[in-house]
Amino acid sequence: MNNPLQVQKHPALTRVFATLLGLTCSIPAYAERFALLVGVSDYPVKPLNGPVNDVRAIQKVLVQRWAFKEKNIVSIVNREATRENILNTINKLYTQTHADDEVFIYLSGHGTSAEDNNSIVTLPTTTGAYIPYDIAKANSPDEISRHLIIGNRDLQPLLSKFDHGNRRVFVAIDACYSGNTVRGAFQKNALPTRAMGIKEILKSRGFGDDIPASAKPWQAAASSGNTATTPYPYQNIYYLSAAGEHEPAQDIPPDLLKIYPTLDGKPHGAFTDTLLRVLNKEIDSDSNQDGYTSYSELKQAVRNLMRIRGFDHTPQGLPTLAEDRANLAQRAVFGVGRESTAAVALAPRGNGDIGTGDGRLRLFVAPDLKSLQGELSTLSGLALTGQAAEMRLEKQGNGAILVSSAGDLIAAFATLDTAAITTALRAQSKVHQWLNTEVSAGFNLDFDMHGRGRGATAVAGESVGFSARTSEAAYLLIVDIDPYGLISVLYPYSAAELAPVPANQALNLIDMSVVRAPYGTDHVFAYAFDHLTDELRALQGKNFAIDQPLAGTFERLLTDKTLKKARATLTLVTTAAGGGIK
Numbered sequence: 001m002n003n004p005l006q007v008q009k010h011p012a013l014t015r016v017f018a019t020l021l022g023l024t025c026s027i028p029a030y031a032e033r034f035a036l037l038v039g040v041s042d043y044p045v046k047p048l049n050g051p052v053n054d055v056r057a058i059q060k061v062l063v064q065r066w067a068f069k070e071k072n073i074v075s076i077v078n079r080e081a082t083r084e085n086i087l088n089t090i091n092k093l094y095t096q097t098h099a100d101d102e103v104f105i106y107l108s109g110h111g112t113s114a115e116d117n118n119s120i121v122t123l124p125t126t127t128g129a130y131i132p133y134d135i136a137k138a139n140s141p142d143e144i145s146r147h148l149i150i151g152n153r154d155l156q157p158l159l160s161k162f163d164h165g166n167r168r169v170f171v172a173i174d175a176c177y178s179g180n181t182v183r184g185a186f187q188k189n190a191l192p193t194r195a196m197g198i199k200e201i202l203k204s205r206g207f208g209d210d211i212p213a214s215a216k217p218w219q220a221a222a223s224s225g226n227t228a229t230t231p232y233p234y235q236n237i238y239y240l241s242a243a244g245e246h247e248p249a250q251d252i253p254p255d256l257l258k259i260y261p262t263l264d265g266k267p268h269g270a271f272t273d274t275l276l277r278v279l280n281k282e283i284d285s286d287s288n289q290d291g292y293t294s295y296s297e298l299k300q301a302v303r304n305l306m307r308i309r310g311f312d313h314t315p316q317g318l319p320t321l322a323e324d325r326a327n328l329a330q331r332a333v334f335g336v337g338r339e340s341t342a343a344v345a346l347a348p349r350g351n352g353d354i355g356t357g358d359g360r361l362r363l364f365v366a367p368d369l370k371s372l373q374g375e376l377s378t379l380s381g382l383a384l385t386g387q388a389a390e391m392r393l394e395k396q397g398n399g400a401i402l403v404s405s406a407g408d409l410i411a412a413f414a415t416l417d418t419a420a421i422t423t424a425l426r427a428q429s430k431v432h433q434w435l436n437t438e439v440s441a442g443f444n445l446d447f448d449m450h451g452r453g454r455g456a457t458a459v460a461g462e463s464v465g466f467s468a469r470t471s472e473a474a475y476l477l478i479v480d481i482d483p484y485g486l487i488s489v490l491y492p493y494s495a496a497e498l499a500p501v502p503a504n505q506a507l508n509l510i511d512m513s514v515v516r517a518p519y520g521t522d523h524v525f526a527y528a529f530d531h532l533t534d535e536l537r538a539l540q541g542k543n544f545a546i547d548q549p550l551a552g553t554f555e556r557l558l559t560d561k562t563l564k565k566a567r568a569t570l571t572l573v574t575t576a577a578g579g580g581i582k
Contacts, residue, residue, distance in 0.1 A: 039054050108173075176196075232452075278305065381429030423485045450509065519575050530565070
């Protein structure tokens, strides 16, 4: 077994502890809440179904659930959402607000990326530029560049005014800034993405594929500054974007609403519909039960629900854990403290037609693999089904592939090795069980890939690391479970790492490994415990298979109800290469 995240020699790890400032949970009573909501559906190329619905639904939940006044919400959609109007309205919003006011800026529509085939400059959130409605008026490459809303050219100067003026700003963007849309290659019901390459716009204006470099004025801007390598510039602005650097943001069209039902039965962005469910308080996102939802808890809740619903992109928060010295992620969402949360328990799967109700993993086995069904039917954590399922086992060449409902490759088998396939599925059913085991946390654990905008996708040759932070001193356990049932304890690796990590300090595990074959889907579990146990000591630095005794030790630790603990997870997709946006 060759785990792409197998721990390297310990000296290769670098630990950086960043001391953070105190928590800020509420705002002065006199502060108000304001919002600017922007959505474009009617693009000249690749129109979208969701953005206008996104804006209307977001406005409704802000008023009904978060005490926004209707007069303080400005919505701009379609033909009104021009570059000039959007930027002017942001500037006007600044003049209408005061220090300590809560400001929400939301953009929904198409995006383009600095790393796609067209070399567009980056946005501060992850990478990319938002495409406004009046891109339709552009008749040359020069005009296209002028019509884009580019982060460090257009948004950063405006947002800096809010930041220096002590407005508390939350920016959420449901658009694709993906550099390499490499996920979901095996998806049966593929969702359209929110990525629009500049070449598509140029072709609609009569330009061919061969655009001379001199006709690409945005390239000079792209080389002038890359926000992915510069320090996070704000002290009062928290970002939440739909996807990581290798992941496309997805749109839910009318014909797929039965498979991906939305909150109101209308087309939406996958990220926005999930954000709406959390903001609408369908689930209790206050993981540490301190009476308010922080931006960190909001991010974790949205990520978890997107995983449950089968979407294949990972929302990204900024600042990163390593950069968050102002503790922005711990601020209350929209400044609301002591909120009343009516939590609604969700089914094991967000899609109404997925989930057995008994905790078992649902697997569809292709008809040409019926010979395996007898053996697989004996696995206690597995339910074979011909209906919607979390995973599919399909024939490929002389072997088989295991694919997620999101279309991601989980594991590949060169031959129909029943023992290997059974072991992998036993591991997947165990992971499914652990993911759906309730954790009543008394504190919060924030966990991410290390680096800005990394998402939960990694390509061959990339260096992989993680960041973690807890709201109180805790003992950390981070494990990687590979597609074939190998469990690797990434932390604690040495006896020194059995010490507690201080509260509100970022632990950065940098360059832990380089991604290599075999590729597939790993599950990374991060746990934080209030005290050290014999089981945690026994797991230190170990690698073991799902059917070995240490797997039982691991499971006892996860399911011990006497332990106060918090959990965060990443479903990490590794792939051979990224194919740039076409």
